[in-house]
Amino acid sequence: MARRSRPRSVRQTLSGAKSMQSDRRALLGGLTGMAALAPFLTLESAAAAVAAQQDPAAASAEAHERLMQVPGLRMHGDEQVAMLLYPGFTALDLVGPHYFFACMMGAKVHLVTNQASLAPVASDLGLAIAPTTTLADCPADLTLLFCPGGTNGTIAAASDPATLAFLADRAVRAQCVTSVCTGSVILGAAGLLKGRRATSHWVAREQLSRFGATPVDERVVRDGKIITGAGVSAGLDLGLAVVEILRGRPYAAALMLQAEYSPAPPFPGGTLANTDPAVGGPMSDMFTAFRAEVDKLKPL
Amino acid sequence: MARRSRPRSVRQTLSGAKSMQSDRRALLGGLTGMAALAPFLTLESAAAAVAAQQDPAAASAEAHERLMQVPGLRMHGDEQVAMLLYPGFTALDLVGPHYFFACMMGAKVHLVTNQASLAPVASDLGLAIAPTTTLADCPADLTLLFCPGGTNGTIAAASDPATLAFLADRAVRAQCVTSVCTGSVILGAAGLLKGRRATSHWVAREQLSRFGATPVDERVVRDGKIITGAGVSAGLDLGLAVVEILRGRPYAAALMLQAEYSPAPPFPGGTLANTDPAVGGPMSDMFTAFRAEVDKLKPL
Numbered sequence: 001m002a003r004r005s006r007p008r009s010v011r012q013t014l015s016g017a018k019s020m021q022s023d024r025r026a027l028l029g030g031l032t033g034m035a036a037l038a039p040f041l042t043l044e045s046a047a048a049a050v051a052a053q054q055d056p057a058a059a060s061a062e063a064h065e066r067l068m069q070v071p072g073l074r075m076h077g078d079e080q081v082a083m084l085l086y087p088g089f090t091a092l093d094l095v096g097p098h099y100f101f102a103c104m105m106g107a108k109v110h111l112v113t114n115q116a117s118l119a120p121v122a123s124d125l126g127l128a129i130a131p132t133t134t135l136a137d138c139p140a141d142l143t144l145l146f147c148p149g150g151t152n153g154t155i156a157a158a159s160d161p162a163t164l165a166f167l168a169d170r171a172v173r174a175q176c177v178t179s180v181c182t183g184s185v186i187l188g189a190a191g192l193l194k195g196r197r198a199t200s201h202w203v204a205r206e207q208l209s210r211f212g213a214t215p216v217d218e219r220v221v222r223d224g225k226i227i228t229g230a231g232v233s234a235g236l237d238l239g240l241a242v243v244e245i246l247r248g249r250p251y252a253a254a255l256m257l258q259a260e261y262s263p264a265p266p267f268p269g270g271t272l273a274n275t276d277p278a279v280g281g282p283m284s285d286m287f288t289a290f291r292a293e294v295d296k297l298k299p300l
Numbered sequence: 301m302a303r304r305s306r307p308r309s310v311r312q313t314l315s316g317a318k319s320m321q322s323d324r325r326a327l328l329g330g331l332t333g334m335a336a337l338a339p340f341l342t343l344e345s346a347a348a349a350v351a352a353q354q355d356p357a358a359a360s361a362e363a364h365e366r367l368m369q370v371p372g373l374r375m376h377g378d379e380q381v382a383m384l385l386y387p388g389f390t391a392l393d394l395v396g397p398h399y400f401f402a403c404m405m406g407a408k409v410h411l412v413t414n415q416a417s418l419a420p421v422a423s424d425l426g427l428a429i430a431p432t433t434t435l436a437d438c439p440a441d442l443t444l445l446f447c448p449g450g451t452n453g454t455i456a457a458a459s460d461p462a463t464l465a466f467l468a469d470r471a472v473r474a475q476c477v478t479s480v481c482t483g484s485v486i487l488g489a490a491g492l493l494k495g496r497r498a499t500s501h502w503v504a505r506e507q508l509s510r511f512g513a514t515p516v517d518e519r520v521v522r523d524g525k526i527i528t529g530a531g532v533s534a535g536l537d538l539g540l541a542v543v544e545i546l547r548g549r550p551y552a553a554a555l556m557l558q559a560e561y562s563p564a565p566p567f568p569g570g571t572l573a574n575t576d577p578a579v580g581g582p583m584s585d586m587f588t589a590f591r592a593e594v595d596k597l598k599p600l
Binding site for chain 1: 558569
């Protein structure tokens with residue numbers, strides 16, 4: 001059987017490769033009614049599993065086929081995903097959702113720099129990520145557009161006409177327009193939040209009203225095609241929420257398990273409400289200058 | 301006053317710059333008993349705050365000084381942090397803890413490639429990160445050593461004598477030796493887990509016994525200087541736990557608030573126990589080939 005002929009890495013089986021046997025999937029589509037309970041759908045697949053015990057690569061491939069048969073699990077796709085890079089972006093804002101977007105099998109992720117060259121783009125904490133394309137060369141028709149946040153670099157990006165024009169143009173045709181952290185400030189500056197419910201990092205959430213948005217204190221906020229996440233770490237929650245929209249709950253659940261996303265912070269915190277005010281008060285006030293810069297931005 | 305002379309970005313105030321006024325902090329050290337309740341410690345700082353309302357940059361700087369006065373908050377440090385990069389590593393494994401490590405003011409983070417050149421190192425999902433140094437050029441004496449996980453690339457790194465020799469050497473003198481996901485497999489191959497309690501991505505956790513470790517089903521496991529995290533997204537929990545060790549709870553709480561780390565997955569999941577068995581079963585079996593490769597590794 002073809003599935004034994006090509007050992008694949010487990011990571012590859014969930015991303016990148018397009019070698020899935022969709023004919024076989026269609027063939028088995030009528031048999032999946034009990035898949036939520038049955039570990040093996042047919043005597044054939046049970047026999048394959050037994051044989052696979054002798055061959056780890058075959059066992060992995062067989063399991064992959066079995067996963068594809070789960071009702072509602074849309075493993076195949078051809079999404080065009082663009083994620084913006086600009087100097088001073090926050091790397092974790094981008095890499096959290098990137099994990100989930102790039103795991104979507106068949107999806108093509110473009111890392112789009114707003115700089116002239118394809119040199120690695122330095123984040124606010126020094127870590128530099130290599131882009132794959134420029135604003136000009138990014139595909140015109142996207143499934144998913146994403147914008148990370150930051151501080152000084154975010155103000156610069158939200159003041160750059162070419163960056164704003166790119167976002168405004170691609171957003172028209174995109175199925176989902178998304179951001180994490182203060183990335184929503186850039187979406188706002190591009191005129192994309194007018195009349196929308198949206199969120200941002202807690203330090204800048206209320207500033208979104210400057211762009212005609214209604215600020216919402218939630219981890220992930222969806223208003224039609226506009227889906228915004230709260231600060232930095234909310235990218236994981238947003239990433240999963242977007243995968244659920246594009247690929248359905250079972251596929252998102254598979255990626256959640258692969259990411260072992262069952263968070264357990266070592267102590268309470270993460271919001272102003274549950275952080276010692278002696279820490280939270282100064283932390284909030286430290287962003288006074290940043291908020292003042294956001295307030296100066298003029299949306300398209 | 302000096303704090304008004306130099307507007308700083310809020311991100312910079314928590315990372316990078318070493319311009320803090322430690323003399324001033326020492327001076328105020330005796331006055332901080334009520335800091336957990338008092339928004340302003342002295343009439344002087346209250347006056348500065350009022351004046352700062354006229355000047356956003358001054359307000360940010362004043363808040364930063366106020367934060368420094370919180371009892372137990374160790375804002376200053378000079379940690380040497382090394383984070384390993386190898387082809388096929390999982391980017392989120394690294395970028396989650398990197399956020400917290402790199403935010404530690406005064407800490408120096410080295411992104412160490414195990415390749416010959418400083419070309420960006422491609423992760424398993426295609427995102428490439430620029431290293432800052434090589435194995436040979438990485439400082440000999442480190443505070444903190446970190447190893448990310450992956451799948452095929454992880455097996456290759458855990459089979460590379462130069463990579464293992466680097467880890468074994470640096471670990472001797474490091475204060476904390478850490479990993480996320482299957483990064484613990486590499487630590488195990490380097491002989492660093494013998495007799496230790498440790499964790500890994502759920503797919504490979506039990507395999508750690510091959511390296512003389514006791515596998516533990518917890519999100520973050522500390523056994524002396526060895527601190528290991530579970531799969532992929534556990535890097536955020538591990539990062540915070542390590543910051544708490546190095547800088548104390550109040551500083552970790554400040555970074556947790558800056559990261560807005562108050563996770564809220566859009567639906568339950570992330571472990572085999574709370575994932576539909578029709579999804580979790582095949583997901584686990586898909587890693588059969590990877591587990592077989594781990595079992596072939598021979599520790600130093």
